[in-house]
Amino acid sequence: MQQQQLDAIVIGSGIGGLTAAALLARYGKKVLICESHAIAGGAAHSFTRKGFHFDSGPSFYCGLNHPKSLNPLRQVLAVLGESLPTISYDPLGHYHFPEVTFPVYSNSERYREELAKITPQGAVELARFEKRLLSLYEALKDIPTIALRADLQMIPVLLVKYLPSLFKLLPHLGIIQGSVGNIMNQEVTDPWVRRLIDLECFLLSGLKAEGTIAPEVAFMLGERNNIGVDYPIGGSGAIIDALVRGLERWGGQIKLNAHVEQILLESGKVGGVKLRNGEVIKAGIVISNATIWDTYTKLLRAEDLPADYRQKSLQIPAVDSFMHLHLGIRAEGLEDLTGHHVVVHDRNKDITEPGNTCMISIPSVWDANLAPEGHYVVHAYTLEPFENWQRDSHYLERKKERSQSLFSALEKIIPDLRDRIVLELIGTPLTHSYYLRRYQGTYGPAIAAGKGTFPSFNTPIPGLYRVGDSTLPGIGVPAVAASGILCANTLVSPQQNADLLTEIYR
Ligand SMILES: Cc1cc2nc3c(=O)[nH]c(=O)nc-3n(C[C@H](O)[C@H](O)[C@H](O)COP(=O)(O)OP(=O)(O)OC[C@H]3O[C@@H](n4cnc5c(N)ncnc54)[C@H](O)[C@@H]3O)c2cc1C
Structure with missing residues (x-):
């Protein structure tokens, strides 16, 4: 060319x-x-070390291979x-709070059944919250993103091709630009469920419910309920x-x-x-x-x-950066391990506090080729501010110290984790910003x-x-x-x- x-x-x-x-x-x-x-x-991007294929970031996907997604x-x-050939799985993950661990299912009824074991009233409230968002998803779903443009020339297209869908959106105009926190405030009083919704929003947008827009959560709930999650x-x-x-x-x-x-x-x-x-x-x-x-x-x-x-x-404003742990571990005896986990360490600390909420992904439980035979590939990460990170004489020590919350999160799932490690890579906000060429290694705008x-x-x-x-x-x-x-x-x-x-x- x-x-x-x-x-x-x-x-x-x-x-x-x-x-x-x-x-x-x-x-x-x-x-x-x-x-x-x-x-x-x-x-x-993915990268490979000693036969382990690591995801550097995302590993949670919906509808990659579903015609209706x-x-x-x-x-x-x-x-x-x-x-893309993909593998579907359910439960989509396990949430580990200090007081309880429970499976999160894609199907919203099954999810609520699990929740009802912890808080019956909360499960009822969550059903009301989800109903409102799923009806927004239903209204949005007739206009595929691939048909959209972002200028005035979109208007005649919408009017000619998507008028009935626009009418379906009318009742949702009040919430479409707004915070999902408003819907949570109207429907949910149970503090436990409110924290759960905050957590799910935080995992999506880096912000709690109050900061997260309603359509983003509607999309997430609608896709996982109707289509399910899959991994490439x-x-x-x-x-x-x-x-x-x-x-x-x-x-x-x-x-x-x-x-x-x-x-x-x-x-x-x-x-x-x-x-x-x-x-x-x-x-x-x-x-x-x-x-x-x-x-x-x-x-x-x-x-x-x-x-x-x-x-x-x-x-x-920018969301913080991350600490990362990429591990290769021996898999013997871990045949029942599932792929996604979220660990919240301390109920008295905010879920957004660096180190308190740790995300874990073990994708070789779905695709064995991502790790050498008999091994798993593990990625754990948590928010970490960029400030105070320099490559000075304390860098290695700080790296070790700040990664401990990730190790202890993993130990909740694999108690003898440290004895199983055959490859260990610890990433800091400096690593993140260097390899991703991103300002302060940020997750994105806050x-x-x-x-x-x-x-x-x-x-x-x-x-x-x-x-x-x-x-x-x-x-x-x-x-x-x-x-x-x-x-x-x-x-x-x-x-x-x-x-x-x-x-x-x-
Ligand atoms: C740890 C982590 C976990 C995540 N998990 C999920 C998840 O499970 N599901 C999900 O949907 N999302 C997830 N995300 C979010 C998702 O990965 C990102 O939002 C998305 O991939 C960002 O894509 P982007 O196109 O904005 O740009 P980026 O991915 O930031 O890509 C920008 C590219 O531009 C290049 N670049 C920058 N400057 C220059 C330059 N001067 N010259 C040439 N090239 C340049 C960079 O090298 C980079 O390749 C996760 C993110 C992170 C960090």
Whole structure:
């Protein structure tokens, strides 16, 4: 591909960048992704050490391989002609509170039956809470994300094609932009269930119920109840491989080890990018999948943006970073182990307090090929602030100390864990920010529902767009895939959107 022929350059191959690039390629655009890392996928990349295949971040997925799933990622894969073999499982996880451990089932009735053993009244209240959110999911589900664009040209499409669905949404207008905390306050008084809802919101958005938008929780409950959860065979990297294959099948390209140093402007418009090795690549459209903070501080000069806009953008608060534990362990005697666990250590501490809530994923219980025979691959992580982390003489000591909450969380599930370890990698916020090229290693923006709006994918610079978790509400794979879809769809004509939909759904 000659550089001057490019229609668009995408900076970064996170799921947001890959989705936007692959969909633009599907529309016939000439696209190149420049990825800084040697491995594609950003937060969702996989890596291998001594035969253990680790997910660096996400491992919890819904509807990757289900034709009725609303997951925007599945819709993109379908459009690209890709599908993913997956393994379905239930219960989707176990929550371990200091006072009780219980299984969480995808099916909401079964979930409530388990909950009723702990709090019968709470289970009734949860049923009311879920009913309201599931009816929002029902209203949303007739408009597939793949059909959406983010400009005024969407209006006639909605009116002509989706009028009945819009009517279904009318009763939900009051909650669609709001916090799920409002619904919780109306329906749930049981303190135990309120903490459970807070926990589920925190796992989704990094914020408790009050800060999490209702549609995000509606989507999560609706998908897991109607479709169920699944895990891609080969791990998260298999998703990335499928997106890269889809990109390349439609003529797009990806360049790894290609760190973009600067977005180049010509007469105030985007002209291309300059790589760290000095190479200049030209295109009239640049889409940044780097976070908003990285894009506006590292890739543009301060004077490239209106001062007010830049300042406001950089003031967006960020969720903390993470401590990670990636382990290879001997699996003998652990045949009944399940794959997902969430451990809350101390009931008197807030669930968002670093180290108090630990997420654990052991995906080799579903896909044995992720670990050498007779072994499991383990990933545990918990929030950790970026501040105070430097590579100084205390770094190793601090690393050991701050990872203890992860070890003790794992010991609740595998008491003799430490005797089983054959490979141990501890990651800090510095590791996270280095490998993911993310500002302070953040999980994403901490914009609480009703307290601010996400900045969208438009920027004040003609030709410059952004995708990924700092564009649309909702951090996580479905939300970032949706950001890529909205961006790509908006960069082509409504007729091209319609033709693509006709091709897929005929
Ligand atoms: C520990 C953890 C667990 C998670 N678990 C789940 C889960 O179970 N389910 C779920 O749905 N979500 C989960 N998430 C969230 C989800 O993984 C992310 O929201 C999502 O993958 C982010 O995608 P993104 O497109 O915004 O960008 P990123 O993944 O951040 O990708 C951005 C890419 O841009 C590249 N880049 C940045 N700057 C440059 C530059 N200058 N030049 C070139 N390339 C550059 C980076 O290298 C990176 O590859 C988890 C996240 C983490 C961290």
